[in-house]
Amino acid sequence: MPSPLTHDDPVAFGAYRLIARLGSGGMGTVYLARSAGGRTVAVKTMHARIASDHAFRTRFRLEVDAARVIGGQFGAAVVDADPLAETPWLATEYVLGPPLDEAVELAGPLPEASVRVLGAALCTALGQLHRSDVVHRDLKPSNIMVTAYGPKVIDFGIARAIGDDRLTSTGAAVGTPAFMSPEQATGQEHTSAGDVFALAGVLVFAAAGQGPFGHGQPADLLYRVRYGDPNLTNVPPALAEILRRCLAKDPAQRPTTDRLAAELHGGGGEFADHLPHTLLAEIARRATEVWQFAPARLPAPFGATPETAVPVPNTGPSRRRLLLAGGGLATVAAAGAGAWWWRGQQAGDDEPTEETAGATRNLDSLWQRASGYDPMDLAPVQPHAVNDLVLLGVDACEAKGGGSKWQSRTGELSWQIAVDGSRAYRLAKWGAGDPETQTPPPLPVETIDLADGTTKETVTRLSDVNSALGANQLLCVSDGVLYMAVGRGKYYYDGMLASQSWSLRAVDADTGRTLWRKDLPKRPDKSRRMHFLAAKVVGNRLVTLQETQEWKIRVVVRDVRTGQISWDKPYEVEAPDGLRSALATDGRHLYLGAGPLQCLRLSDGKQMWKTKSGTYYGPPTLKAGVLYAVAEGVGVIAVDAVGGDVTWSEKGDSEDHASVDWAPVIGTKYAYYKNGVVLRAIDIATHRTALTYTTTGDRFFAHERRKVIIAVDDDNAAAFPLR
Secondary structure, eight states: OOBOBOTTSOSEETTEEEEEEEEEOSSOEEEEEEETTOOEEEEEEOOHHHHTOHHHHHHHHHHHHHHHHHHHHHBOOEEEEETTSSSOEEEEEOOSSOBHHHHHHHHOSOOHHHHHHHHHHHHHHHHHHHHTTEEOSOOOGGGEEEETTEEEEOOOTTOEETTOOTTSOTTOOOSOGGGOOHHHHTTOOOOHHHHHHHHHHHHHHHHHSSOTTOSSOHHHHHHHHHHSOOOOTTSOHHHHHHHHHHTOSSGGGSOOHHHHHHHHOOOOSOGGGGSOHHHHHHHHHHHHHGGGOOOOBOOOOSSOOTTTSOOOOOOSOOSSOOOSSOOOOOOOEEOBSSSOOOOOSOOOTTSOOHHHHOSSSEEOOSEEEEOOOOTTOSSOOOOEEETTEEEETTEEEETTTOOEEEEOSSOOOGGGEEEETTEEEEEOOOOSOOTTTOOOOOEEEEEEOTTTSSEEEEEEEETTSOTTOTTOEEEEEETTEEEEEEEESOOOTTSBOTTOEEEEEEEETTTOOEEEEEEEOOOOTTBOOOSEEEEEEETTEEEEEEEEETTEEEEEEEETTTOOEEEEEEEOOSOGGGGGSOOEEOSSEEEEOSBSOEEEETTTOOEEEEOOTTOOBOOOEEETTEEEEEETTTEEEEEETTTOOEEEEOOSOOTTOBOOSSOOEEOSSEEEEEETTEEEEEETTTOSEEEEEEOOOSEEEEETTTTEEEEEOSSEEEEEEOO
16 A cells, blocks of 8 residues: 655656655665656665665666566566666556455465466566576565556566576575575575476465465475475365476476466466456556555654654564555455444534634534443443444434434444444344243344434344344444354343353345354353454455453454454453454554554464564554554654554653553544543644543544544543544
C-alpha cells in the first residue's frame, strides 16, 4: 500500500514528480511517480549513505542493465535511469498486478493450468536473460509480478553476468535461502541451471502455497536446500514429476528453460484465460487504483529532540521488499465488531470549526444519550455504524443528531451484531427455552430492516445452538460469509458453564448453509469471559484475538475456506479488554499494541519488528500506511508501519493522563484519544493539541459516513465531530 512521502523525500527524479512511497529497505527506497504527461512509473533509488560505495554503485548499474536486457514484455520496462547521479535512480513502468506471493495469499494456491502457463512464460523470460549471459540469482514469488498479459520478472539487484564473481565473495551465499539453488547456498557458481531450480521452487509455491523447503531460519533452509528432499505433497502429480527433476541437486540433471517450457504448456490461449477470477479481479482493481493516488507528504517533525521523541527502533528486517513495480496491497477485508467504517458523504454544517470554537477552548458533545449497557452483559456496549445510523445493541439512533430511530424487540446484544457495508446482521435471542425439558430455542441469524429494526430476512436457524446464551458472538461478515462463535447446552443467566459446548462457524449469508465449524475450548463454570475479543477477515484469512483460557489471549489466524488454523501464537497483555478496538491490519501484516508495538506477518505469524521494552503503547490504528498509538506518558505517536520508526510524537504536556486503554481515532486532520477527562484532537500537521472535548467515554469509534466519533461508557453514548 503506498504511504505518504516524508518531509525530506525529494520532489522529483528527472522528469518524474514523486507521489508516494511504495517501499523502503536497506538499499534504497521505491517511489510512485508521475511525469508531466501523466505517465505513472516506479522509481527505485539508492540510499545516500551507500551511494558513495563503488561496489554498490556498480551493482546498481548492473541492475539497470539487466532490467533493460529482459525488456518490457517479461520485465518492468525501463523508462529512464541515472545510475551516475548523486542519488542513483531507476524509473520503470508501474506494473498493474500483484506480486506472486500476494496473489497466492489472495486467491490461494493456483490451479494447475495457471501454474503451468505461469511457468512456461517465466521460462521464456529467463531464457531471454540467459541468452544475454545474465542470471537472476534471486528468483522468488515477491520478484514476479502477475499481470493480465503474463508475468514480469523484477528486482535484478543481485543479477550478474555468468562467470563474473567480482561482486561475490568466495564462499558467500547471496540470495533468498528458501529459493536458492544448492550450489548458490554454498557460495559456488550460480548458472542458468540455478535459475531453473529457483523457478521450480516458485512454481511449487504457486501450486501448494509454500516453497519446496518450507519455512524457518536461514541456516535450516540452506541445509534443506543442500541435502533435503523437496516437499511436493500438495502439488498436482503430473506437475510434481516435472518440478522434481528441476529440483535435482546436480545442476546437470535439470532441464533447460526451453525444454521445461515445452513440458509445462503447449502455448494455446491467452495468459488471462488461465487465471482464476479472483486474481483477475485484483489485477483490474489495481489498474483502476493507480489513478486514484494523490500526492501526499508528511510534515517535518515539529521541534523533535531526543528527549521528546519516542524511540521505536526496527528490531527486525524491513517488512516491505524493494519492488521495481509495486502497487497497493490486496486487502479483501471486512471490519469486525465496531471500528473503521466506510466513507460516505461529508459532514453537515453543524460541526464546530476551529474558527468558531477556538483552538484551545474545551467543547461539548454534539449529542448524548444512554448507552444501553446492562451490568449483566458479558462485554461492554460496542456501537456499529451502518448508513446514517448508530446501532447500540437493541437501540438505533441517528449518527448526526442522536435522535432515536427504533428499538429492536429481539433482545440481541452489541456483540451479536455485525455490519457489512450497508447491511446489518444479528443473532436474535428468543429466551431460555422450555424450563421442563431444557430444550434450547434455535438461534435465528437475521438481516435487520434498517428502517424500523424488524427482521428483514432470516438467513438460517441453527437448531443445535441455544439462542439464549449471552456469549454467542457474531464476529464479522465478509464476502457473503458470517463468522460466529456459538454454543449449545443449558442456559445460565450469569455467564458460561463447563457443560456447554462451543464452536466457531462460517455460515453462507445467502443460503444459510454452514460452510465449516471448529470446536472451541470449554469455559469453566460461571465464566464471564467470551471466546473472542476481535476478528477481521483479511484476504483469505480470518484473523482473531482469541481468549483460549481465562485472561490468556492468543493470535489465531485461520483459512476462511476451511477454518483450519494457519498459525497461532500467544499474545501477552495486561488489560485485554482494550483489544476490542478494531484490529490494525493491511493486506500482509497485523499490528499489535497493549504493551510494545509489534508487527506480525499474516502469512506465518513471523515478527517483523517490535519496539524495545520500557514504553507501554495502547492498541494501534492503521491509516494510509501510518500506525498511530497512544504511548504511556507521552500521548499520540505516529509510526512508519514499514519498519517501526517513529514519524512524530505529540508535543506538549501529556504527563501521565494519556489513556492507553483504547486505539486512537484518526481523521483527515486530527488524531483523537482520551487524556484525563477530555477527548483530545491532536493536529496531525503540528502534533499539538488543537481541540478538546469533555467526555466520560472510554471507548471511541469512528462513523466515517457522518463524520462523527461515537464515545461510549457504561452509562452514556455521545458524539463528537470527526475531522
